Amino acid sequence: MILALPFRRLLGLGFAAVMTQAVVASDLTAEEANTIIKEDVAAAQVMTEMCPALIGKNAKLDSNIQALIQTYLQDYSDSSMTLAKLQADAEYQSVLTEARQAAKDTSADEQKAVCLEALELAL
Template identity: 60%
Template structure:
């Protein structure tokens, strides 16, 4: 069961995994569970793409970094033909996206800005 946690926690964990560039073993996870984690990460990135321009302004660098995150997450999806556009129609993804949006609403403006600044300053 997936529990709702704070926006900052979700994104912090996602960034830690992505930014460390460490190879994470999926031992003990089914393919469906691993795909769900990927969908959660993409949903978090999509929420950032929706919210962050208001916090840090429109920026090509920010957009590029979000795209890098999404592409990195998609690389871990079991179906290598999956794209960001295709995943938008997945019912589980839609549910996870709604959960991520709700979690973001619970975060303070300063927490949201801090996460957005982290993405903006990321060096790919």
């Protein structure tokens, strides 16, 4: 599973996908693509939880992360999918738990670097 990657690398991959407007590979099923999207959204949600403690509360950071989440959700197979709907999804909750653990297993310096990258993100 992608969450086995270090947290910084996971988010870096997510940023790269958004920045290059990468398309989900055609050989993935809709279910597989949705799982990847859930992983990306979970990583972004973890950032909303940890970044304020690392770099302070910041409206631009909040806005950037919310924009990132919306960008991820645009590729979800159900075009009406929202973060609120994902919160009720059992698979998403499992992925979110894994993302939180990956963040805990990452050094504070790496966490802070990810937060600063998100702050500078231009979508």
